[in-house]
Structures are given as structure tokens and as C-alpha cells.
Amino acid sequence: GQNIDQPTEMTATEGAIVQINCTYQTSGFNGLFWYQQHAGEAPTFLSYNVLDGLEEKGRFSSFLSRSKGYSYLLLKELQMKDSASYLCAARMDSNYQLIWGAGTKLIIKP
């Protein structure tokens, strides 16, 4: 079956680094997405990984290991505005449907 797991909630300090993990099991895999969602707002795209390795985009980086069914989102130099939920989603290769995790609520403290 299909399953995506990520921690429910994490807390970090402003200026620090935090890593949000995501593990997935899908029947067929064609890429891993990370989205940011502030409360009551629409999700916004952060990253997409289809090959193994690290993709860096400013303060945010995303890593994928296909053999381990594992991804992480790394946020550096945390700012208060980074307080949000972070959703990972795996795309199935059969019909390109996205399977979404429940999201990790990240709380940033001063």
C-alpha cells in the first residue's frame, strides 16, 4: 500500500537549523515534493527531488534516498516566518498521483 510518515510537530530556535524527515512507501515512485503551508493558507511549493542526493535552494535544502524510501527537508538560519506546516508528498509513477503526508508543524521560538 501507500504510506507517508513524518513527525507531527517539531520545535526549533530562531537562527538554528532543523531537519524534517519523511519516509514513504508507495507502489511505484516518481519523485518527492515538499510544500510549506501556513495555517489557513494554501500550500506553496518548496522542492522536488526525483534523483538521489541533495538539492539546495537558498536557506532550504531537500535530500532524497530512493533505496531507503527517505527524504528530509533542511531549513537553515531559521526565521520566525518559517513557523508553518511542512508537507511531503510522494508521486506514484503509475498515474502521477501524489500521496501526501499529514504534515509536520514546525514551531520556531525566539
Next chain:
Amino acid sequence: DSGVTQTPKHLITATGQRVTLRCSPRSGDLSVYWYQQSLDQGLQFLIQYYNGEERAKGNILERFSAQQFPDLHSELNLSSLELGDSALYFCASSVGEEAFFGQGTRLTVV
């Protein structure tokens, strides 16, 4: 602004009623996705249309239906509404890897 427009933004209706949610995708995007997000929950994929045709179906109830019109806008119809249908309903469109989300319709069933 993602370029995806959803109307209405808010909807309050009684149990047993029927409502229609509307989505206009970004110009040129052929795929439209509908998602349901209940309070503090992850995104639940409902259905996807591509250029007017149904492409994938998720956990969509039989009381719910959708369609995509020739001008590519889409409507999600929810009937025989129950209290548990209260949620944020998001529409997203894509032409490549990244999906762009509308601001959602917050449905409250009383």
C-alpha cells in the same frame, strides 16, 4: 498569488444541502486536482482531471462529484452534506512538476 482562483472563499450551509465549489486553473495548466483538508489534517486527494478527462480518483465519496469544462475550469459538487464534510477544499493546477494551489474554499456544514 498562485494564479489559481477558487470561489467562494467561505461557505456555510446546512446538513443535507448541496454545494458547488469552483476552480479556475492557471492559464495553460491542463491538470486540475481537488483536495480536502480537515482541521489539523493533511491533504486528502479527491480527484484529478486532465484536459477535461478524469485521470485519477482518490478517496472521494459517492456524494461528491467533479467535472472539468472545455475552458478548463472545474467544479466540485458536494451533496447530502454532513457535519464531517466541513473542511478546507483546495484546488490545484499544474502543467509540469509543480502544483499551484488556490486559496481554498472553507466549507462549514451546520
